[in-house]
Amino acid sequence: xxxxxxxxxxxxxxxxxxxxxxxxxxxxxxxxxxxxxxxxxxxxxxxxxxxxxxxxxxxxxxxxxxxxxxxxxxxxxxxxxxxxxxxxxxxxxxxxxxxxxxxxxxxxxxxxxxxxxxxxxxxxxxxxxxxxxxxxxxxxxxxxxxxxxxxxxxxxxxxxxxxxxxxxxxxxxxxxxxxxxxxxxxxxxxxxxxxxxxxxxxxxxxxxxxxxxxxxxxxxxxxxxxxxxxxxxxxxxxxxxxxxxxxxxxxxxxxxxxxxxxxxxxxxxxxxxxxxxxxx
Amino acid sequence: xxxxxxxxxxxxxxxxxxxxxxxxxxxxxxxxxxxxxxxxxxxxxxxxxxxxxxxxxxxxxxxxxxxxxxxxxxxxxxxxxxxxxxxxxxxxxxxxxxxxxxxxxxxxxxxxxxxxxxxxxxxxxxxxxxxxxxxxxxxxxxxxxxxxxxxxxxxxxxxxxxxxxxxxxxxxxxxxxxxxxxxxxxxxxxxxxxxxxxxxxxxxxxxxxxxxxxxxxxxxxxxxxxxxxxxxxxxxxxxxxxxxxxxxxxxxxxxxxxxxxxxxxxxxxxxxxxxxxxxxxxxxxxxxxxxxxxxxxxxxxxxxxx
Numbered sequence: 001x002x003x004x005x006x007x008x009x010x011x012x013x014x015x016x017x018x019x020x021x022x023x024x025x026x027x028x029x030x031x032x033x034x035x036x037x038x039x040x041x042x043x044x045x046x047x048x049x050x051x052x053x054x055x056x057x058x059x060x061x062x063x064x065x066x067x068x069x070x071x072x073x074x075x076x077x078x079x080x081x082x083x084x085x086x087x088x089x090x091x092x093x094x095x096x097x098x099x100x101x102x103x104x105x106x107x108x109x110x111x112x113x114x115x116x117x118x119x120x121x122x123x124x125x126x127x128x129x130x131x132x133x134x135x136x137x138x139x140x141x142x143x144x145x146x147x148x149x150x151x152x153x154x155x156x157x158x159x160x161x162x163x164x165x166x167x168x169x170x171x172x173x174x175x176x177x178x179x180x181x182x183x184x185x186x187x188x189x190x191x192x193x194x195x196x197x198x199x200x201x202x203x204x205x206x207x208x209x210x211x212x213x214x215x216x217x218x219x220x221x222x223x224x225x226x227x228x229x230x231x232x233x234x235x236x237x238x239x240x241x242x243x244x245x246x247x248x249x250x251x252x253x254x255x256x257x258x259x260x261x262x263x264x265x266x267x268x269x270x271x272x273x274x275x276x277x278x279x280x
Numbered sequence: 281x282x283x284x285x286x287x288x289x290x291x292x293x294x295x296x297x298x299x300x301x302x303x304x305x306x307x308x309x310x311x312x313x314x315x316x317x318x319x320x321x322x323x324x325x326x327x328x329x330x331x332x333x334x335x336x337x338x339x340x341x342x343x344x345x346x347x348x349x350x351x352x353x354x355x356x357x358x359x360x361x362x363x364x365x366x367x368x369x370x371x372x373x374x375x376x377x378x379x380x381x382x383x384x385x386x387x388x389x390x391x392x393x394x395x396x397x398x399x400x401x402x403x404x405x406x407x408x409x410x411x412x413x414x415x416x417x418x419x420x421x422x423x424x425x426x427x428x429x430x431x432x433x434x435x436x437x438x439x440x441x442x443x444x445x446x447x448x449x450x451x452x453x454x455x456x457x458x459x460x461x462x463x464x465x466x467x468x469x470x471x472x473x474x475x476x477x478x479x480x481x482x483x484x485x486x487x488x489x490x491x492x493x494x495x496x497x498x499x500x501x502x503x504x505x506x507x508x509x510x511x512x513x514x515x516x517x518x519x520x521x522x523x524x525x526x527x528x529x530x531x532x533x534x535x536x537x538x539x540x541x542x543x544x545x546x547x548x549x550x551x552x553x554x555x556x557x558x559x560x561x562x563x564x565x566x567x568x569x570x571x572x573x574x575x576x577x578x579x580x581x582x583x584x585x586x
Contacts, residue, residue, distance in 0.1 A: 012325060012363050013293035015304025024295025024304070045292060048545070073396040079355070083292050083545075100396075109396050117381070117388050118355045120435040120519065122468045157399050217399070244328075244363075274296075 001147070001168050001280040002032040003199070007046020008272040010178075010205045010219070010241040011076050018247040023274025025049065026076040027177055027241060029201070034168060037145030038066040041164065041175050046274065047080025054086050062091025062129075067144035069151075070098030071177055072161035073109045082114065082121050092129035097142065099153065099162050100135045107133040136162060152193045155180050157218025165193055172197040173280045174234075177241050179203045180218030186228040194232035199280050201238035201272065202228060207254060210243070222254055226261050236268040238278070281446045281583050282312040283500060287326020288575040290455070290506045290520065290542035291356050298548040303577025305329070306356040307542060309452060309502065313445040314585060316423040320348045321441060321452045326577065327360035335365050342371025342407075347422045350378035351454055352438035353388055361389070362398050372407035375422075379429075379439050380413035414439070417490070430490040432456035434519035435464050442494045448584025451495045451535070454504035454542045458525045459488035461516045469517040488529075495533035499583045502575065503529065505540040508555070523559045530570055537581070540574040 007025030014024040026044025033039065040050065058064045064086055071077055086092045100106030107124070110133065116122040124131060136142065138153035150165040156178045163176035174197040181187070194200050205219035220228075222239060229237040239258060242251055251271065258269045270278060287305035294304040306324030313319070318334065320327065327348075331339075338344040344366055351357055366372045378385050386402075389411070393402040402409070414420065416431035416439055425445035432438040433456045440453040457464055462474040463484055476484075495501050503526035507515065512522050523540055530538045540559070543552055556574040563572050573579070 009295075012328065012359070013295055013304070015289075015293055015295035015299060015325075017297075017300045019295055020297050020300065024293075045295075048292060052546075074399065075359070075397050078397075079292070079359075112391070113397070115391070116436045116466075116468075117353045117383065118358075118392070120354065120468075122435075126468065126470070159395060159399055 001034070001166070001171060001173055003173065003278040003280060004030045004032070005046075005272045005274055005276050006030060006050045007044040007080075008240055008242060008274055009044075009244060011244050013045045014244040021248040021273065022242060022251050022271070025274060026079060028080060029175065031147070031166065031173070033146050035146055038064075039144050039147055039166070040066055040068045042071055042077045042177065043068065043080045043084070044076050045080050045083075048083040051084040051086055059086040059089065059092055062089045065093040068094060068096040069144065069149065069164050069175070070096055071163070071175070072099055072156060072159060074159070074178070077178075078110065078113055081110070082119055087127045087129045087131060090128040094129055095132045095134060095144070097134050097136045097144065097149070097151070099160060103133055103135050106135045138162070150193070152189070154190060155218060157216060159218065163193060165197070171280050172199075174200045176200065176202045178218065179220050180215065181220065181224055183215065186224065186231065190228065191232045194228060194234060197232065197234040199236045199238060199270070199278065200229050200232065200234040201240050203241045204239040204254070204258075205241050205243050222258050223261065226258060226267065229262070229267055230265055234267070236270050237262065238270045238272050240272045281314060281448055281450070283450050283581045283583060284310045284312070285326075285575045285577055285579045286310060286330045287324040287360070288541055288543055288577060289324070289545060290504070291545050293325045294545045301549040301576060302543060302552050302574070305577060306359060307351075307454060308360060311443050311450060313423065313425055317345045317347065319422055319425060319427075319443060320346060322351055322357045323348055323359070323361040323364065324356050325360045328363040331363065331365040335369070339366040339369060339372050342369045345373040345375075347375045347377065349427065349441050350376060351432075351440070351452065352434060352436060353378060354436070354455070358389070358392060362393055362400065367405045367407045367409070370406035373410075374407050375410040375412060377412045377414055379437060380415055384411070385413050386411040428494060430494040431487055432491070433459055433464050433484065433487055435469070437465055440491060440494055442498065446584040449498045450500045450502065450583060451498040452502045453491060453495070453529070454502065455519055456491070456504050456521055457516060457519045458521050459484040459491075464517070464519050472514070472516045492529060492533045495529055495535055498533065498535045500537045500539060500581060501526070501530055501533070501535040502539045502541045504542040506542050506544045511544070523555065527559065527562065527568070531568060534569070536570055538570055538572045540572070
């Protein structure tokens with residue numbers, strides 16, 4: 001699996017020189033499988049740039065297909081969809097897997113995003129590509145472009161989101177963004193979901209000092225991410241979903257702190273940066 | 281009055297090195313009368329930073345009041361509202377104005393804030409909010425300022441605004457297509473071809489006349505110039521204009537200054553520089569009596585008595 005980061009920011013895009021190095025686009029990650037298949041995780045503003053890059057491939061000719069894994073439907077995780085050029089090319093095929101309980105409910109949420117009050121597209125029906133929407137239940141496993149994916153529902157403040165355990169040829173990548181734990185720490189079910197992953201991408205929205213007053217928002221501090229990664233015996237931890245107010249220098253300082261905490265335990269820290277790639 | 285640009289981008293925010301100078305935040309312009317509260321036009325992602333700066337003033341103590349004029353509720357023009365800090369502070373007053381539709385304005389904004397799209401419902405905001413539905417062409421007062429609106433040629437319909445205060449006037453004209461090739465409204469226009477019946481031509485002419493009248497003798501005309509002429513040719517149904525259209529309206533309305541605005545998401549700073557240089561030359565060659573700027577984040581323009 002080759003992972004690429006297209007958007008690593010939380011909550012709202014954060015343009016400006018102070019976010020140039022880590023990037024200001026909201027969540028979007030792509031996985032290229034061993035056989036060249038494409039799996040996309042989350043549809044933040046990074047998705048537009050992934051889509052533009054796909055116009056140099058079979059997606060430009062309407063011969064592309066991809067699976068999309070959606071953690072949840074907050075705006076920062078779906079905003080890129082209407083700006084993803086491959087959905088406007090006839091012949092392309094997409095299967096989106098996400099929360100919502102039923103296919104119909106999930107599709108109606110995405111339909112609400114395209115509501116004419118908010119979007120000139122007015123309806124998903126104006127997509128030219130084939131766009132199939134499939135609701136995933138917590139604990140369910142399914143095949144996405146040859147990868148075995150297991151979804152787990154977790155708390156995200158008052159809402160819920162899905163984390164995805166993704167396996168290919170004995171290698172495991174876990175995507176766990178927008179995760180809020182109780183003060184007692186990550187529950188055993190979460191640790192089991194991350195267990196022995198080669199790479200765990202985990203929400204690190206906050207520093208511990210911000211988390212102290214914002215736990216109700218349903219995000220993790222970098223300390224909590226490291227606690228989870230160590231408990232789950234993972235090899236590499238990817239920091240992700242940086243708060244929109246953090247500058248590159250702030251994130252640099254967070255990475256230094258993360259390495260101080262993680263390195264003595266043999267846990268490698270990989271900071272997610274727009275444009276970076278990572279092979280699992 | 282002072283006019284300050286907090287977001288100048290169209291369609292979707294675009295962080296990155298290519299937009300550092302003009303800025304990647306979507307539409308938000310602050311109009312600050314010499315005395316009195318800010319009048320904010322549009323609530324794109326630029327309003328987040330404006331909100332933070334307002335918290336250094338009376339808003340931080342829960343004693344601020346602001347008006348927000350919304351051109352239309354497409355996502356790039358409202359996305360920042362849930363991140364506007366003054367809304368979360370009790371005692372502040374935020375009045376939101378937008379065009380009347382079938383669905384009540386408050387319901388439209390509630391939809392934006394509701395699960396499953398956002399974690400904090402509008403009803404949980406601590407500030408007092410008021411929703412004011414306006415009809416195109418109407419005139420109303422906000423403090424000492426007089427505000428007039430006009431309909432624009434955009435999918436689902438947008439409004440232009442003129443604000444007059446301190447002996448000066450600013451006109452905000454985004455988002456709009458030119459008034460020549462097709463009429464945009466409630467219907468989804470799938471392809472750029474459309475038959476222009478005499479009735480449609482008349483409606484477009486009336487809309488154009490309304491915009492010229494709104495902009496008449498304005499000190500500053502802020503205009504949607506998302507497209508180059510070549511881009512417009514293939515996307516006339518997207519509801520955006522070219523700099524040529526802005527200059528044409530400016531000439532006819534005898535404005536004093538034009539600001540190119542609502543830059544296309546993939547337009548780099550260098551491309552924006554070239555477009556500005558090109559149209560500056562056009563203005564010089566035509567001996568136009570107005571000046572032209574290209575809006576960038578942080579640009580401040582003082583108008584009238586200051």
